[in-house]
Amino acid sequence: MEAATTIQTVLFWTFSVLGLAGAVGLLFNRNAVYAALSLVLNFFSIAGLYLSLGAEFLAAVQILVYAGAIMVLFLFVIMLLNMQEEKGVFTFDIRRGAAFILGFAFVAEMMVVLKGFWNHEAGGEFTYGKVEPIGRALLTDYLFPFEMISIVLIAALIGAILVARRHTHQEG
Amino acid sequence: MELYSQILLIFPVLLVLITLAAYGSYAERRVAAAFQQRVGPNRVGPFGLLQPLADVLKLMIKEDVTPANADKLLHFLSPIISVATAMIMFGVIPLAKFGDSFLVISDVNIGILYLLGVTSVSVYGITLAGWASNGKYSLLGGLRASAQMISYELPLGLAVVSVIILTNARMPMGSDFLSVTSIVEAQRGAWNLFINPLGFIIFYICVLAESARTPFDLVEAEQELVGGFHTEYSSLKFGMFMVVEFLHLVIPPAIITTVFLGGYLGPFEGALGVAQWGNTAQILWGLGWFLTKTFTIAFTFMWIRWTLPRFKYNQLMDLGWKRLLPLALINLVVVAIGAAIYVFQTAG
Numbered sequence: 001m002e003a004a005t006t007i008q009t010v011l012f013w014t015f016s017v018l019g020l021a022g023a024v025g026l027l028f029n030r031n032a033v034y035a036a037l038s039l040v041l042n043f044f045s046i047a048g049l050y051l052s053l054g055a056e057f058l059a060a061v062q063i064l065v066y067a068g069a070i071m072v073l074f075l076f077v078i079m080l081l082n083m084q085e086e087k088g089v090f091t092f093d094i095r096r097g098a099a100f101i102l103g104f105a106f107v108a109e110m111m112v113v114l115k116g117f118w119n120h121e122a123g124g125e126f127t128y129g130k131v132e133p134i135g136r137a138l139l140t141d142y143l144f145p146f147e148m149i150s151i152v153l154i155a156a157l158i159g160a161i162l163v164a165r166r167h168t169h170q171e172g
Numbered sequence: 173m174e175l176y177s178q179i180l181l182i183f184p185v186l187l188v189l190i191t192l193a194a195y196g197s198y199a200e201r202r203v204a205a206a207f208q209q210r211v212g213p214n215r216v217g218p219f220g221l222l223q224p225l226a227d228v229l230k231l232m233i234k235e236d237v238t239p240a241n242a243d244k245l246l247h248f249l250s251p252i253i254s255v256a257t258a259m260i261m262f263g264v265i266p267l268a269k270f271g272d273s274f275l276v277i278s279d280v281n282i283g284i285l286y287l288l289g290v291t292s293v294s295v296y297g298i299t300l301a302g303w304a305s306n307g308k309y310s311l312l313g314g315l316r317a318s319a320q321m322i323s324y325e326l327p328l329g330l331a332v333v334s335v336i337i338l339t340n341a342r343m344p345m346g347s348d349f350l351s352v353t354s355i356v357e358a359q360r361g362a363w364n365l366f367i368n369p370l371g372f373i374i375f376y377i378c379v380l381a382e383s384a385r386t387p388f389d390l391v392e393a394e395q396e397l398v399g400g401f402h403t404e405y406s407s408l409k410f411g412m413f414m415v416v417e418f419l420h421l422v423i424p425p426a427i428i429t430t431v432f433l434g435g436y437l438g439p440f441e442g443a444l445g446v447a448q449w450g451n452t453a454q455i456l457w458g459l460g461w462f463l464t465k466t467f468t469i470a471f472t473f474m475w476i477r478w479t480l481p482r483f484k485y486n487q488l489m490d491l492g493w494k495r496l497l498p499l500a501l502i503n504l505v506v507v508a509i510g511a512a513i514y515v516f517q518t519a520g
Contacts, residue, residue: 033303060285068292069322076318079303079311131350
């Protein structure tokens with residue numbers, strides 16, 4: 001038991017530091033490809049944190065969806081655009097200020113919402129990240145929001161196709 | 173104790189994988205020669221069996237060139253990412269069963285998702301190699317790779333979901349239906365190939381596409397792109413991409429074997445009483461069947477490579493999005509209904 005908690009502490013600190021490094025790298029890298037790769041590092045670290053909490057399903061989905069699909073698409077677009085290094089100077093205007101305030105408000109809100117989960121013992125019973133509880137929750141208690149999200153996603157997809165289509169019609 | 177035996181298993185498995193990859197190159201060239209009525213490599217050692225060693229030696233003494241405008245770090249890292257992502261896939265594939273335990277490096281309870289995840293991450297190696305080389309042929313190869321992998325991941329994932337549904341229906345309640353060992357165990361009696369043939373075809377095509385083998389090898393189409401994503405690579409870095417290419421002759425067939433051909437399961441296991449045999453006999457039996465099936469699938473990979481011409485890019489996208497994806501969706505619904513009927517019948 002003692003050894004298990006030590007390993008978990010080591011894992012926690014490793015993945016936390018790596019995850020934060022990834023997040024900072026995303027924000028401060030001038031090169032878009034490196035910024036995207038920093039985000040991939042961050043996703044992997046968070047997956048590692050999930051794993052060390054026993055939430056294997058969440059970890060796998062994190063890698064599969066974010067690192068494997070979304071970030072590959074991001075890289076694809078970055079490469080297609082052949083972006084140069086960002087040379088802009090950091091300025092502080094009203095929009096940035098508003099973004100900062102909203103960002104802090106969002107973090108504060110998250111902290112309030114997640115307060116109940118705060119004092120969770122690492123390595124204790126952590127069951128809500130496994131397949132069964134997630135599946136059960138999605139198909140019973142949260143069935144309606146779940147289906148609504150699907151509809152919103154489909155609408156977004158169809159909208160994207162429509163926008164892309166109209167564009168080609170005008171050209172040709 | 174469990175942990176140490178797993179770690180001990182890693183090294184022999186890696187050694188065997190590297191050897192198989194090396195002899196994959198030999199087999200590929202001999203088989204290609206046979207298809208084209210040539211002899212193939214037969215000069216180095218008896219039957220040319222030392223040819224892979226000679227190839228590696230040749231690559232090792234070549235000069236390692238990095239293009240002047242390349243991104244040095246990523247140019248260095250991407251072959252490593254490629255080899256690593258190809259190799260770690262083998263970690264969850266069970267090679268044999270003895271008593272109640274499995275010969276597997278790690279029987280993760282989300283094993284099949286792990287396989288899908290590593291597959292989707294493996295594209296980084298190729299894409300980054302293409303971008304970091306800073307050349308137009310490389311970049312085009314890398315772009316093609318990422319578009320192709322993302323397109324074929326969808327039908328691949330749907331085919332896997334149909335297998336997961338079948339596994340869940342055939343295994344006792346409460347077992348880990350996402351682990352690779354239960355996917356194999358559920359195939360006792362009838363392989364998924366026979367229950368879910370359409371799923372098998374979709375899965376096979378998608379695996380072929382994900383490993384970028386002919387007819388899906390647009391990422392390195394030599395007539396258009398020189399060498400594709402590895403145009404600017406030389407020496408052992410190029411060698412690492414070659415290792416990946418020939419690992420793709422071992423690992424994807426092993427995955428197909430595991431998911432659809434019953435993995436280590438042999439025929440007539442019940443009649444022969446395999447479960448009562450000694451551990452060594454059981455391991456040899458399982459390993460033997462696993463390797464036989466894997467090599468058979470690998471041979472079909474080579475067969476296809478030397479029979480079919482390469483797709484055009486629009487044909488590739490057509491096949492993925494307009495044919496395989498709808499087919500996979502229909503197959504998923506049919507399998508789900510069938511599994512539901514099966515479960516109701518056995519329960520009631």
